[in-house]
Structure formats: C-alpha cells, structure tokens
Amino acid sequence: MSNQNPICNLLNIDYPIIQAGMAGSTTPELVAAISNEGGLGTIGAGYMNHEQLLTEINEVHQLTQNSFAVNLFVPEHPDVDESAIKLMQSILEPYYSKYNLNVPDIKSHTYESFEQMIDIIIEKHVPIVSFTFGIPDNKMISKLQSNDIKVIGSAASVEEAFLCEQAKMDAVVIQGYEAGGHRANFKTTNNIGLFALIPQVADVINIPIIAAGGIMDHRGINAALALGASGVQMGTAFLTSKESKAPVIHKEAIFNASETDTVLTKAISGKEARGIKNLLISQLEKFNDDILPYPYQNDLTSSLRKQAALHYQVEDLHLWCGQAPRLAKNNTAKEIFSEIIKNVSAY
Amino acid sequence: MSNQNPICNLLNIDYPIIQAGMAGSTTPELVAAISNEGGLGTIGAGYMNHEQLLTEINEVHQLTQNSFAVNLFVPEHPDVDESAIKLMQSILEPYYSKYNLNVPDIKSHTYESFEQMIDIIIEKHVPIVSFTFGIPDNKMISKLQSNDIKVIGSAASVEEAFLCEQAKMDAVVIQGYEAGGHRANFKTTNNIGLFALIPQVADVINIPIIAAGGIMDHRGINAALALGASGVQMGTAFLTSKESKAPVIHKEAIFNASETDTVLTKAISGKEARGIKNLLISQLEKFNDDILPYPYQNDLTSSLRKQAALHYQVEDLHLWCGQAPRLAKNNTAKEIFSEIIKNVSAY
Secondary structure, three states: OHHHOHHHHHHOOOOOEEEOOOOOOOOHHHHHHHHHOOOEEEEEOOOOOHHHHHHHHHHHHHHOOOOEEEEEEOOOOOOOOHHHHHHHHHHHHHHHHHOOOOOOOOOOOOHHHHHHHHHHHHHOOOOEEEEEOOOOOHHHHHHHHHOOOEEEEEEOOHHHHHHHHHOOOOEEEEEOOOOOEEOOOOOOOOOOOHHHHHHHHHOOOOOOEEEEOOOOOHHHHHHHHHHOOOEEEEOHHHHOOOOOOOOHHHHHHHHOOOOOOEEEEOOOOOOOEEEEOOHHHHHHHHHHHHOOOOOHHHHHHHHHHHHHHHOOOHHHOOOEOOOOHHHOOOOOHHHHHHHHHHOOOOO | OHHHOHHHHHHOOOOOEEEOOOOOOOOHHHHHHHHHOOOEEEEEOOOOOHHHHHHHHHHHHHHOOOOEEEEEEOOOOOOOOHHHHHHHHHHHHHHHHHOOOOOOOOOOOOHHHHHHHHHHHHHOOOOEEEEEOOOOOHHHHHHHHHOOOEEEEEEOOHHHHHHHHHOOOOEEEEEOOOOOEEOOOOOOOOOOOHHHHHHHHHOOOOOOEEEEOOOOOHHHHHHHHHHOOOEEEEOHHHHOOOOOOOOHHHHHHHHOOOOOOEEEEOOOOOOOEEEEOOHHHHHHHHHHHHOOOOOHHHHHHHHHHHHHHHOOOHHHOOOEOOOOHHHOOOOOHHHHHHHHHHOOOOO
16 A cells, blocks of 8 residues: 555654654653654754764664664754843752753754764665754755755744755644644644645645644544645654654653643743643743743753753653643553554555 | 444434534524534533524524534632722723723623523433533533433543533533633643543543544544544534634634644633634733633623624734634535545554
C-alpha cells in the first residue's frame, strides 16, 4: 500500500507516520524503533552541538538500515539588550539558587554552526532532514537535495505552507493548534485547528502534507488522511514511550493530564509552546513583559530545567504535551507503533 | 445507510449533518432546505421571543415534513452592578450616536420565559431541541423527552460532554476550538481542537457525538466520523448560504477571509466567540476589563450591530466565522448540502 502514498514514496517508508523530532527527548533507540517498524524516526537535533549530532547519527545507523530523519531549528537572532538579559537573570535567580547553579549566559546561535550541522548530515548520508522555525536559504535546500537528501518544512498556516512549497521543499508538516511543544509559526501568528487547517492547505499547495497536532492513534491518522494530508507526525504519542528520554516525571504528568490541562506559553523558551501548566509557567508569566525572545529565554532556563528533572521537581520543568494526553500510552515505541498501524485504514 | 448511524436513527434524518442553530442568522427557508435534503435544520432561537419562535416554527412546519430542531440558550444571570452597566454604556456612546440610537438598557432573561419557550416547542411538536451554554434542569429535560422530543446538549470538553450524558441528554455536540460564533463552554475554560477532543470524548461517553468546528465539506465529515463522532454540526458552511439572513457584508467578509483572520473575543457579547477581527473588536478590547458578562454586554451592543448591518458598516458588526473561511461557498443551502453529501464516505 505504501506505493500509493506520496509520503511513503518520498521518504522510503512503509507507513506515513513520522515520529516528531522532539528536541531533548529523542534517543537513537526511539528513532531506530520507529524506523524499524516502517515509520520515520527523527533525531531531535534542535539543541544538539556537532559532536552530539554526529554521535547520534552513528548510533542510529547501527540500529537501523531504514530511512530516518534529523530535525533542525533554523537559527534566529532577535535583538536583545544586556539590561533585558540581566533582568531575566535576576527573575530566575531563585531557581539558580535552589539548584546551586551558576547564572547562565545567553549562547551564540550562528548560521555558520547551523551550516556545519548540514555538512554532518550530508557526510553521514542521513536520508531526510526536517526544519522547524522557518525556511533555510535556497542554497542550503538545494545543497541537501543535490546530495539526494529530502527536505521537509514546517508550517502553521496556508501562507507558511505555500512558502515551504515555493522554497522547493519536498513535503511540509502542517502543525495544528492542538500540537504539544513549540509552535512552528514563522510568519503568521494565529494558531489554526487541524480540522480547519488541513483542507485549506490541501486546496492551495501540491507538495505532500504531513499533519501534526493531537494525533495519538489510528483515528487521528485516518482523519488526517480524510482531510487531505498524506501522512502524520506524532510527538506526544512517542514522548511517553520507554525509549524517549523525557524525564519520568514529565511522562507521568502526561499520563495524569486531561485535555484541558495544557496551555500555550512563551515563558519557558521565549517562543510559544504548549505544555501542561505548572508553577514554572505561572510564576514566569507574572513577568510576561520581561520574557526574552527565543532562543535567549531558553538559554537562561535550560540548566534549571535539567536540574529540576534530576531532582524530580515537576513544578519547575517544561512539560510539553499536546491536547490529547488522555490517549498517551506507557509502552515501548514498537508496541505503540504496532497498535497504531493495526487499525489504520488503507491509504 | 442511515440505518447504521446512531444520529440518523435518533433524529430521523438521512445524513448525520446538522445545520447549527446560528442565533440571528437562520430563516425558516434555511432550516427547511437542510431538512428537506435529509439533514437536520435548526431554528436558531437563542435571541427570539415567544412570538418570533412560534412564527418561525409554524413557517418551518409549512416548508418541510421532515425532522428539524430548535436551538436555545440556557439563561444565565451573572451579577453585575449598575455602575458597570453605565460605564459600558458610556464606552459604547459613540456607536449609539453614530447610528442615532437610544442608549439601550440590559434586558431581563428569566428562566420562566425560557420555560415558556419549551412549552411552545412541545405544543408545536418540534421533534428535537438543542441547548447551548449549559444544561437545563432535569425536570425540563424529562418533560421534553416524555413528549417524545429528543434533547441535544453542547460541550467543549470531556467533562462537559460527560455532564450532558449524566443529565440523560440523547446526544451531544462537541465543539472544537475551530468553531465560529459563541463558545459552548459552561464548566471548563480551555478550548480544545477537534482532532484532540473527539477521540478523548468518544473514549469516555456512550451517547452519540456530533462534532462541530471548522467542518465545511465532506472531508471534515469523513474525518469526524474517523475520530469517533457519529455526525457533524456545521455553522459557517451554511451561514453564507443564500437562505441565511446573515447580512451580505458578513457573508462577504467570510468570502474574503483567510484562516488566520478570526479571533476569540468576549468584547461583543460578554461571552467568548470566534469572529473575523474588525474595528469593533479591537476598539472594545481596549476596555477589556470593563466588558460586561454575557448576556448584558450583548444587550448593550445588539442594537448598534443591527444598525451597522443596515448601513453596510462591516467594521461595526459581529462577523462570526469558524477557522475555515477559505472553504465557504456562495450558493443555496440545497446546493451546498448536495455538494457535501455527494462526497461523504459510507457511515
């Protein structure tokens, strides 16, 4: 049946199911498990350095012969002044003290470093790369494609999907309002529910559409295909798998959550993201006007969140989660994947 | 095929497609057109008085032999003090002047009057009644059911859907974040996208589910059924029909809108609703803290909005619309309906 499906053809997979590149939570074991089952595993490399990326790619190559992807964040460099950074550092001081951390500084996020990530991907023959938070320059896209690497974009509106098509990307993930983790928006700001988004995008663009947001089982996949998508991307569904390295307290928070427990917030990273509401969000949202733009806010909160995970402090952690936590499963990735495809209609 | 579908069986219709009870925009011609095509037309009686309701029911009875519904708003009486009313009246004064209107007062919305609407529905043998903004008391529900009238509730979360089931309602409309017009929430506040909402509700309740929000054509219907709904309710799709009495400038605004043009606002009626953003919304949102609770804010803005429609002032009108305006059609209700069912899969 994969012969009929443009996503299966394009990505050389058996089922049009992509494991989202959840930065910080994927492991080579998770990526390989999904790819070995006939889906597309994705290394979430958004926060990785060159060494980490290289190591992870090598490990995935050892664990699967099948197609897999790397997900990267297109770098952003918004203006921010020193006093704003100092102010946020002082707001976060109680957390640094609590976890005996040095006050972190903002990091350098250069395009050169980003280009070197691309070179590693080409060198190691990763078959697919997906981009979030924007569209890389034409040169980079054609460099990847001339090396026989497929390029997937991310969009949250018709306009953004159209821009991905215009940039000659091979396929596009369209992200609904329901999605957990960071919003993919890079041009438009409103968040559109998948029911409305998929058919409106499908009527405008011709490259294959991968739907993302709140999809947790075969029902969501069948619905996405009915609306005009060719495949789906699932994050939360695989975040709770045994192979994901999301902290146990994060997984447990998802298992205990209901559909009304998540919120969209910029407080944690500086970019809007959906997670289960906890004290970290409500405390930081008191200083909403002082939140730094992404990636700087993220730079200042990442060390404290790492420590919070180590100390089982669920109230100080990012708890990324889509709007369907009631459907989350405490299983291996292979079990979750098998359960899904057992019930998917023909596509 | 209707024999297989619980919504078709329950409501005695051929297709599980309900025209939403869009208060202020339905006409007997619209209701009858949908019912004559085998769907369920709905008189949007939320703002009607007894006489208007009686007249509309009589007219629908003359235009169709088929099943149809009346939609009512369960009345609410939040506390509000005289000074808050005066303040909002003064904020709205420029609009009253612009349209030569007397300053309106808030209206009385009694439960007694609501009970009399129910008596009219029973007397005139309306086969189905749907409720929005809450659950009426047990006595009213059983009175309707003992008169062989089916009762449909409205919910926007798993908890609310469960409460409708516990109240012994016959079916429930579950409204996604995508939906145009007023939010149905009466207990929970977060808005959930349909992709996430339908399957989570379907796993918990046993009464048939009617999905609403951003559904405009066969693709949305097929998707809703795949996710676990038994039928759909469509508002915006029929609001732009020739038979709807939504002002022409409202219909044109929908035809010209994209998926990113709608917002949720309390500014117009005091209750959160989705519409195309215009000056009325952005002006009133400057006074967000002074917006009266529903129905009082609505009482103070309805006359100016009526005049705005008469004077083709699209910036002073409520422009209720779901998140899929690109899919709206400028056709008769019969044409829109026929186009939809031509492509719906078996259910």
